[in-house]
Amino acid sequence: MRVNMTVNGRPRRADDVWEGESLLYVLRERLGLPGSKNACEQGECGSCTVRLDGVPVCACLVAAGQAEGRDVVTVEGLATRAGLPDGKLSAVQRAFVDAGAVQCGFCTPGLLVAADDLLARDPDPSDADIREALSGNLCRCTGYEKILDAVRLAAARGGGGAADEAGAEDEAGGTDGRAEA
Amino acid sequence: MSERNVPGRLASEGLTQGSRTRGGIGESTLRPDGTLKVTGEFAYxxxxxxxxxxxxxxxxxxxxxxxxxxxxxxxxxxxxxxxxxxxxxxxxxxxxxxxxxxxxxxxxxxxxxxxxxxxxxxxxxxxxxxxxxxxxxxxxxxxxPVVTDETSATAPGAPVLHPGRTDGHAAHVPHPNIVHRQPVRRGDVAAAKARAAAVVTGEYEVGMQDQAFLGPxxxxxxxxxxxxxxxxxxxxxxxxxxxxxxxxxxxxxxxxxxxxxxxxxxxxxxxxxxxxxxxxxxxxxxxxxxxxxYDRFESFFGHVHRHPARLRYEHGADRDGRLLYVTARIVLDGGAYASSSPAVVGNAASLSVGPYECPNVDVEALALYTNNPPCGAMRGFGAVQACFAYEAQMDRLATELGLNPVEFRRRNAMSQGSVMPTGQAVDSPAPVAELLRRVKAMPMPPERQWETAGGGPDLRALPGGVANTTHGEGVVRGVGYAVGIKNVGFSEGFDDYSTARVRLECAGGEAVATVHTAMAEVGQGGVTVHAQIARTELGVSRVTIQPADTRVGSAGSTSASRQTYVTGGAVRHACATVRERVLALGRTKFGTYHPAWATAELLLEDGKIVTDGGEVLAALADVLEGEEPVEAEVEWRHRPTEPFDLRTGQGTGHVQYSFAAHRAVVEVDTELGLVKVVELACAQDVGKALNPLSVTGQIQGGSTQGLGLAVMEEIAVDPVTGKVRNPSFTDYLIPTILDTPAMPVDVLELADPHAPYGLRGVGEAPTLSSTPAVVAAIRQATGLALRRVPVRPEHLTGT
Structure with missing residues (x-):
């Protein structure tokens, strides 16, 4: 079948989609957007979290056909959605790097979409609110402490989507990223 | 945490000195792959x-x-x-x-x-x-017919899973379904028993834990x-x-x-x-x-797991609270194939007593062949299982002696110079008592931490959470302590080396370093540290990390907490070789312009060649301009080790030891058997924190995996059929952000004089003591014996 949807603000079309394919598979394997991750493919880990018409969902649990005509935002579209030019990071993306919230990084795209959604709803969440909002996203590396730091840092820097220039140094130059939110 | 950034010359390694270049070791520089990982572009x-x-x-x-x-x-x-x-x-x-x-x-x-x-x-x-x-x-x-435990695997007539074995362990094992067996014997246990004022014995069990890495x-x-x-x-x-x-x-x-x-x-x-x-x-x-x-279902079958274990311990102490003897029998289930079972056995045996001085020891560790899923390496590697048992024993012995459990541990804590049960002397700092002191001194989380300003409870802070199972009634707090010891690097005589290739050249008018190793970056941050080492040693700001591949020699495994030590050591030595060649090149090109080229100790700093007095002699770019790139490839080894004696377990088997201590605070809904870990504090000696941010991340991540083993993580294998019953994230639970508490970390930096920069491997030690600390806290809250992990609600309610 053919599936049409808007992905990260652009109309996209996928052909020859088998009816059993998930939105996650179409994004990753047919539309060249592998940022959404395939850690469990059973809706338990949140690593494939995308926004579907504005609502965070596990893309692995959405049949490709259900996305027909709808609006999808993936991790690849977070900066664009925040109105930033190519190559810039959104506040929450920047904060994840600065706070040390990224280790292996496989959970990161889903956590970013979930955190972005939280900060859009609540620009100054409490720790308990952050934990609740991110409780559907498993991370195996960090123990979540640095992820909490990152969300606090993003909130302190102006939260959901505001353009942020902080820490945009050449990485090879070694930014001193001690994040004391 | 120390703010010093002095690379420190190690005379024993014959190196000249590195520099204080920005972005070097000791700073919390950011991951070079961080941006790609937050944009979704990083190619897994x-x-x-x-x-x-x-x-x-x-x-x-x-x-x-x-x-x-x-x-x-x-x-x-x-x-x-x-x-x-x-x-x-x-x-x-x-x-x-x-x-x-x-x-x-x-x-x-x-x-x-x-x-x-x-x-x-x-x-x-x-x-x-x-x-x-x-x-x-x-x-x-x-x-x-299946064999699933020691009894069935070694019963008369049991099917032999690998008949005709010719491997190096086959000759010394008591049964062909035993992969490897390692005794450790020291002192005179029988004589020590006669003098013991307090004796405790216990049998313990550790379930099969899965690594549950998220990338399949x-x-x-x-x-x-x-x-x-x-x-x-x-x-x-x-x-x-x-x-x-x-x-x-x-x-x-x-x-x-x-x-x-x-x-x-x-x-x-x-x-x-x-x-x-x-x-x-x-x-x-x-x-x-x-x-x-693989999908997640297949991933549970696609890799080995942590060995489940049954452990029987006996500890004896004198009236003053000093350990007199320890005996232990540790049976690890290796499953159908050997994987790394022999090395896991060696660790379990040699680290079986924990970070304590004990003169008389009689220990046996073995791994079985069974028809259960194959087991091999997981963070902590044999030391995790032993730590759960010996720390439970230490608490019970303290109770028996009427001593505070931290004080009892302090009296027996090993220190530099202590001798392991294997006869190996610990020849670098071993601040076991200090780590316990530090973790105990951390402020406690407030009582009734679930109460809000308005008076009502925040359900999210209570056992059971928003399932709304309690508003505080039936909730009891407990506090537990534990400390552990882990070896760093490959042990028992393994030729554990790493290769690094480093190049320095002029590009775009600037000196640029390139580091090429085969080190597997799995999230730990080795690539960050390699760039920091290159900056420190070569005084450049721009460092490129080449993709890891087999066009360069082996970097060894990203395991055993060894990569910063061994591949980091190789990068450091390759940089030092490059530095010597660049200085020689500088002397050739510019040596006649200034006498200091011949007389002073020279450093590479901030893109310049400077004297140790700070005088600038040349820009690195000018030295490298128009020259072939300066390149060196180095194969670097840590100190050699030796195998453990097959009968006595004696031998200098390990390279380095690392230590961490935990204090866990839990609240238990005693009516429903639900546990909320309120705080999990850790103190760890890391020798030298090359990247403090990454060190903290390793400690918190390792602590969380230990928490998972304590209260939720287990691959359930049917004892009759040997089939896995929960191969999914629906049924195999790993801690979520709601299960994971605040984890304050106190990092101690006591340099190991034998290791590059004095560093001590970080990744595994926090996974050891986390589990027994959490369970000790649950025991204190409930008064239950709790001899098995993970602790499940039915173990707490008796239903």
Missing amino acids: ASDLWHEDMLWGHTLRSPHAHARIRSVDVAEALATPGVYAVLTHDDLPAATRYGLEIQDTPVLADGVVRHHGEPVALVAADHPETARRAAAKIRVAYEEL ESGLAVPAEDGGVDLYIATQWLHADLRQIAPVLGLPEDKVRMTLSGVGGAFGGREDLSMQAHACLLALRTGRPVKMV
Whole structure:
């Protein structure tokens, strides 16, 4: 079948989609957007979290056909959605790097979409609110402490989507990223 | 944490001094792959794509032990879209592989020995086509009796899982279903028993834990025109994979070119091969690129797990609270194939007493062959199981003696100069008592922390959470302490080396360093640290980290908390060699301009060659301009170790020890058996924190995996059938952000004079003591004995 949807603000079309394919598979394997991750493919880990018409969902649990005509935002579209030019990071993306919230990084795209959604709803969440909002996203590396730091840092820097220039140094130059939110 | 950034010259290593260049060691520089990982552009193994690629799929055994009577692939092969179906009969060369013992069939050879063992492979043009075709392969199994524990595995007439063993352990094991057995004997236990004022004995059990890395086993094999294959893969050790894959393909190693792709965590679970050889076999058969990606269900069958263990301990102490003796018997279930069981046995035996001085020891550790899932490496590697048991024993002995458990541990804590049960003297700082003091001194979380300003409870802070099972009634707090000891690096005489190639050149008018190693970056941050080392040693700000591949020599495994030590050491030494050559080049070009070129000690700092007095002699770029790049490749080894004696366990078996202590605060709903870990504080000595931010991340991540083992994580294997009952994230639980508490970390930096920069491997120690600290806290809250992890609600309610 053919599936049409808007992905990260652009109309996209996928052909020859088998009816059993998930939105996650179409994004990753047919539309060249592998940022959404395939850690469990059973809706338990949140690593494939995308926004579907504005609502965070596990893309692995959405049949490709259900996305027909709808609006999808993936991790690849977070900066664009925040109105930033190519190559810039959104506040929450920047904060994840600065706070040390990224280790292996496989959970990161889903956590970013979930955190972005939280900060859009609540620009100054409490720790308990952050934990609740991110409780559907498993991370195996960090123990979540640095992820909490990152969300606090993003909130302190102006939260959901505001353009942020902080820490945009050449990485090879070694930014001193001690994040004391 | 120390703010000093003095690289420190180690006379024993014969190096000149590094510099204080910005972004060097000791700073919390950011990950070089961080931006790619937050934009979604970082290419993990499961993200790879190639034109014309096929999808591989594995058919696995539904039985734990069965003879294969026949395999019929005709219908599968006839499925449109299917390009190849392979069974054991199609293998071109070696049919078995293994990390230590080559006992693991590439595809089942007439017998399957565990649930989920690979039987056949399919390549097709769509993953679903491959899955459906695999379901059409007809395998006739004849089920065989299973052995699932020590009793059944060593019973008279028990099926021998690997008859005719010729491996190096076969001659000394008491039964062919025992992979390896290591005793450790020291002192005179019988005499010590007679003097003991307090004796406690206990039997303990540790469930089978899964690494549960989030990035599933994946890779892409691309056949090459020269008959070889290029494999892009998520692994922990490229060269160990290569050593095992090439014989299976019947190719020389130079025809199998491996490149590390993005790795979504590892924790030991990628030490063994999973789909590496399978994807290459399918690619070579079809002449097409083949991608294989496990789903989570298959991942639970696709890698080895942490050995479940049964441990029997007896501890005796004198009236003053000093340990007199320890006896222990540690039985690890290695499952169907050896994997790294022998090394896990060595660790469990040699570290069985913990970070304590004890003059009289009689210990035996062994690993079994059973029809349970194969077990091997997981963070903590044999030391985790022992730590749960000996720390429970230490608490009980303290109670028996009427001593505070921290005070009792302090009286017995080892320190520099202490002698291990193996006879090895600990010749670097071992601040066990200090770590306990520090973790105890941290402020306690407030009582009734769930109460809000308005008076009502915040359910999210209570056991049971928003399930609304309690508003505080029936909730009891407990506090527990534990400390552990882990070896760093490969032990028992293993030639544990790393290779690093470093180049310095002028590019765009600036000195630029390039570091090339085969180190597997699995998330730990080795790439960050390599760049920091290069900046410190070469005084440059721009460092490029080359992708890890097999075009450079082995970097050893990303395991055993060893990479910063060993590959970091190799990078440091390669940089030092480059530095000497650059200084020589500078003397040749500019030496006549200033006498200091000949007389002063020279440093590379901030892109310049300076004297130790701070006088600038030349810009590095000017020295390198117009010259060939200065390059050095170094193979670097840590101090040698030796095997443990097979009868006594005596020997200088370990390179370095690392120590962490935890304090856990829990609240237990005693009516429902629900546990909320309120805080998990850790103090750890890291020798030197090369990247403090990463060090803290390792400690918190390791602590959380220990928490998981304490209260939720276990692969449930049916004791009758040997089948895995919970291979999913629905049924195998790992801690969420709601299960994980605040984790304050106190980092101590006492340099190990034998290690690069004085550093001590960080990654594993926090995984050890976390588990027993949490369980000790639950014991204090409930008064229950709790001899098994994970602790489940029914263990707390008795229902």
